[in-house]
Amino acid sequence: MVDALRPPPKKHPTRRSPVATPPPAPRSRTGIFFTAYAARGEFRLQKCEACGAVAYPPRDICAKCWSSDLVWTPIAPEGALVAETMLHTSTTPYFRDRLPWRIGAIKLAGDGPVVVAHVHADASDGGDVRVFARTDKSGQGVLYALPEKDTENMADDHALREITCDPKHRRILVTDARTPLGAAMAKAALEAGAAKVFLGVAQKWKPFDGQEALLSLPNTEIAPLDMADADSVTELAASIGSKVDILINTAQFVRPGSAMNRRDLVTARDEMEVNYFGPLRLLQALGPIMRARGADGANSAAAWVNCLSVFALSNRPAFGLTSASQAAALSLSQSARAEFAGSGVKVVNAFHGPLDDEWAQPLPPPKVAPEKLASDVVGALRKGLEDVCSGDIAKDIYERWRENPAVLERELALTNLAD
Amino acid sequence: MGASRKRQSYDGVVLAAPVTVPYRRYSKDSAHWWIGRALKMLGDAARLGAADIDGFVVSSFSLAPDTAIGLTQHFGLSPRWLDHIPMGGAAGVVALRRAARAVQAGDADVVACIGGDTNHVNSFRDMLGSFSRFSQDAVYPYGSAGPNGSFALLTRNYMKTYGATREDFGRICVAQRENALSFPYALMKKPLTLDQYMSARAIAEPIHLFDCVMPCAGAEGFLVMRESTARAQGLRFVNVLTAIERHNAFPDDMIQYRGGWTLDIDEFWSMAGVAPGDIDLLQTYDDYPVISLMQIEDLGFCAKGEAKHIVRTHKLTVDGTFPHNTSGGQLSVGQAGAAGGFLGLVDAIRQLTGAALGAQVKNANLAAVSGFGMINYDRGLCTGAAILASGGSDG
Numbered sequence: 001m002v003d004a005l006r007p008p009p010k011k012h013p014t015r016r017s018p019v020a021t022p023p024p025a026p027r028s029r030t031g032i033f034f035t036a037y038a039a040r041g042e043f044r045l046q047k048c049e050a051c052g053a054v055a056y057p058p059r060d061i062c063a064k065c066w067s068s069d070l071v072w073t074p075i076a077p078e079g080a081l082v083a084e085t086m087l088h089t090s091t092t093p094y095f096r097d098r099l100p101w102r103i104g105a106i107k108l109a110g111d112g113p114v115v116v117a118h119v120h121a122d123a124s125d126g127g128d129v130r131v132f133a134r135t136d137k138s139g140q141g142v143l144y145a146l147p148e149k150d151t152e153n154m155a156d157d158h159a160l161r162e163i164t165c166d167p168k169h170r171r172i173l174v175t176d177a178r179t180p181l182g183a184a185m186a187k188a189a190l191e192a193g194a195a196k197v198f199l200g201v202a203q204k205w206k207p208f209d210g211q212e213a214l215l216s217l218p219n220t221e222i223a224p225l226d227m228a229d230a231d232s233v234t235e236l237a238a239s240i241g242s243k244v245d246i247l248i249n250t251a252q253f254v255r256p257g258s259a260m261n262r263r264d265l266v267t268a269r270d271e272m273e274v275n276y277f278g279p280l281r282l283l284q285a286l287g288p289i290m291r292a293r294g295a296d297g298a299n300s301a302a303a304w305v306n307c308l309s310v311f312a313l314s315n316r317p318a319f320g321l322t323s324a325s326q327a328a329a330l331s332l333s334q335s336a337r338a339e340f341a342g343s344g345v346k347v348v349n350a351f352h353g354p355l356d357d358e359w360a361q362p363l364p365p366p367k368v369a370p371e372k373l374a375s376d377v378v379g380a381l382r383k384g385l386e387d388v389c390s391g392d393i394a395k396d397i398y399e400r401w402r403e404n405p406a407v408l409e410r411e412l413a414l415t416n417l418a419d
Numbered sequence: 420m421g422a423s424r425k426r427q428s429y430d431g432v433v434l435a436a437p438v439t440v441p442y443r444r445y446s447k448d449s450a451h452w453w454i455g456r457a458l459k460m461l462g463d464a465a466r467l468g469a470a471d472i473d474g475f476v477v478s479s480f481s482l483a484p485d486t487a488i489g490l491t492q493h494f495g496l497s498p499r500w501l502d503h504i505p506m507g508g509a510a511g512v513v514a515l516r517r518a519a520r521a522v523q524a525g526d527a528d529v530v531a532c533i534g535g536d537t538n539h540v541n542s543f544r545d546m547l548g549s550f551s552r553f554s555q556d557a558v559y560p561y562g563s564a565g566p567n568g569s570f571a572l573l574t575r576n577y578m579k580t581y582g583a584t585r586e587d588f589g590r591i592c593v594a595q596r597e598n599a600l601s602f603p604y605a606l607m608k609k610p611l612t613l614d615q616y617m618s619a620r621a622i623a624e625p626i627h628l629f630d631c632v633m634p635c636a637g638a639e640g641f642l643v644m645r646e647s648t649a650r651a652q653g654l655r656f657v658n659v660l661t662a663i664e665r666h667n668a669f670p671d672d673m674i675q676y677r678g679g680w681t682l683d684i685d686e687f688w689s690m691a692g693v694a695p696g697d698i699d700l701l702q703t704y705d706d707y708p709v710i711s712l713m714q715i716e717d718l719g720f721c722a723k724g725e726a727k728h729i730v731r732t733h734k735l736t737v738d739g740t741f742p743h744n745t746s747g748g749q750l751s752v753g754q755a756g757a758a759g760g761f762l763g764l765v766d767a768i769r770q771l772t773g774a775a776l777g778a779q780v781k782n783a784n785l786a787a788v789s790g791f792g793m794i795n796y797d798r799g800l801c802t803g804a805a806i807l808a809s810g811g812s813d814g
Contacts, residue, residue, distance in 0.1 A: 023560055023563070024548060024555075024559045024560050024563055026548070026549070026555050027555065027556050028552050028555065028556050030556075031555070031556035031557075034556075056557065057552075057553040057556045057557035057796055058556050058557075059553075063670065082572075082576065082673055082674055083572040083573070083575040083576040083579075083674055084572070084575065085568060085571035085572055085575060085623045085624050085625075085626075086621070086623070086624045087562045087564045087567070087568055087571075087622075087623045088620070088621045088622055088623065088624070089564060089567065089622050089623065090562055090563045090564050091543070091544040091547055091548075091563050091564070091565055092544075092563040094563070095562050095563050095564075101562045103561045103562050103564075103568060103572075104572065105572045105576075105673075105674055105797065107673050114673050114674065114797065115557070116557060116558055116561050116568075116569075116572075116797060117561065118561060118562075125575075126579075136560065138560075140560060142560050142561065
């Protein structure tokens with residue numbers, strides 16, 4: 001049984017913070033497909049279209065029938081731990097710093113192959129396990145085996161904490177706490193065991209709805225933050241930068257309108273200011289600090305979360321210019337993900353449909369309640385996901401985008417005609 | 420398709436001039452240097468030069484960016500038969516097989532067979548990280564323990580399945596250390612007791628310190644030629660009675676508990692015309708002792724799962740009832756990369772020609788030599804084995 005994770009002690013002021021070292025990152029190109037599915041929490045292996053054999057490790061030719069028609073297919077999680085070992089040595093600094101480390105050989109159920117995986121401390125040798133795929137601290141896909149049934153403190157296993165971004169005992173910055181989304185995010189993080197939530201508030205002398213209720217929650221603290229102001233962002237980084245373990249960007253600027261039904265750039269500049277330049281300023285000021293703290297104990301820096309409209313993936317003409325700024329924000333998140341790679345900080349994109357707020361007021365349901373998006377974000381952190389969709393519209397658009405981005409673009413253009 | 424044709428004999432082909440370039444834990448020299456030193460020793464031993472050696476086969480992990488062809492220019496060889504064998508622990512037996520057929524067929528007169536590697540401080544880690552595509556995708560990210568991790572899993576399974584104990588593995592290691600104490604090139608110079616073996620620190624449970632080989636630099640080589648050539652050069656030699664190889668056998672076994680030897684074992688013995696009881700010494704590939712137990716079984720010295728009785732009831736040293744890994748094996752001499760696949764074979768040639776560098780097996784006439792290599796994903800893919808017999812009395 002894993003011991004409950006204790007709150008980390010106060011940092012020794014003169015001791016060196018551990019430097020983040022990555023687990024092995026190189027993969028074959030085919031192996032990167034496995035990673036891409038793992039990043040959104042899907043456990044897929046290649047299945048041969050010709051003979052049905054499941055192939056592992058990732059390959060280009062079926063070893064049973066020599067077909068090259070191998071399709072990435074969802075795989076059932078059930079398996080049996082055939083053999084396990086506790087490693088006491090390793091050649092890479094990443095694992096050396098985390099020994100002992102448990103791995104095992106797992107026979108997946110049915111006609112599944114044998115896979116090598118990280119193994120939870122509570123899984124019993126010879127017993128049944130549940131296998132899932134996730135990205136590790138290098139951002140590469142790995143397999144992990146949980147015990148057959150949930151155990152007490154299961155999420156606190158040291159190897160499992162390496163592939164999740166669990167808010168428990170971590171300190172969270174919610175960049176814009178003025179909105180219902182910001183408030184919901186703060187509450188959800190606290191409920192998940194966050195040690196502290198910093199509430200980003202611009203112009204804090206201006207009160208906002210629900211302010212008192214939010215501040216009455218334990219372990220919350222106002223953090224003056226105006227993302228449109230470079231000095232404000234710099235000051236925030238100087239005052240609490242080294243205490244931000246998870247950053248959740250809730251700032252959004254959403255307005256209807258496309259290029260030809262606006263006459264100037266005023267609104268477009270605001271969209272870019274909040275949706276693109278704001279996060280960029282944060283990334284420049286806080287990113288390097290978080291990147292340096294990716295291995296800093298139980299409350300290491302763990303995640304950078306962007307709440308993105310799903311129309312960042314493909315433009316929604318009725319909100320054409322907001323979509324354009326969201327696309328810029330998405331591209332920025334990809335850039336950030338590459339920069340954070342190997343540091344232990346995951347970039348999490350939470351794609352959502354229209355939020356149930358004033359700017360989506362004339363739109364028909366379904367809309368995403370702020371509480372729903374907040375719980376999906378916290379769920380993604382607990383699971384260690386890098387891409388998550390919140391709400392039915394986001395899921396629908398995301399699936400269409402995965403299926404064929406060119407078709408989705410045409411579909412969305414047609415909805416505009418209908419509007 | 421009809422049944423396979425019977426294998427042809429290796430009559431008329433012999434192995435001679437066993438050489439070992441003394442091992443070192445770390446070397447700043449290149450693999451080219453180590454292989455080149457072995458070539459020089461082969462030439463000196465047989466009084467042959469570049470004009471005489473018209474076949475060359477090499478096995479090495481640390482030659483990059485070169486392969487065998489680059490070495491021909493480096494060494495001034497102009498062979499008419501050339502091969503490169505990237506098969507690690509099976510490379511010695513595979514080199515023997517290929518070279519013997521080349522000599523038999525007249526494609527070459529004298530083939531130099533060499534396995535050698537250097538070991539820089541970072542070599543081993545660098546090799547593990549890029550060992551194979553499957554390993555890169557599906558093993559190395561899981562703890563980066565190298566072969567220790569993979570062999571720990573199959574050792575655990577073997578112990579569970581067949582009831583072998585750590586003490587059984589220890590008997591292999593302790594006996595080999597005793598053999599190594601008289602072998603001048605062994606890197607391990609201190610005696611090892613079973614108590615020391617049992618109380619060693621864990622590496623990857625159930626594997627402990629003395630189950631592991633020490634990576635080092637070194638090279639091993641021998642020559643393959645016609646028997647008449649060996650006699651003309653005044654070389655002592657051994658004959659090849661039988662030899663097999665098999666790769667990626669039993670891909671559907673959940674976890675490795677047997678190797679490809681079992682697929683060919685009947686023909687292996689019938690071609691040799693001898694039985695396991697006739698063998699005077701056995702050289703198994705001992706990257707981990709469990710693999711030696713597996714070979715004792717799969718080569719037919721006992722039934723599957725019964726090797727534990729062999730190691731419990733026999734003395735495994737050079738002067739024992741079941742002489743095994745006469746030089747001390749990789750466990751005590753060191754694992755010089757691909758030279759590890761030649762170590763047992765080269766020492767078998769010495770033992771059978773009465774030229775042991777350390778303790779000599781008395782009246783050694785027949786040796787079985789086995790190889791095992793290349794954990795590409797979760798199991799060793801290459802297996803090979805041969806039986807060698809002492810050559811003519813005027814040798």
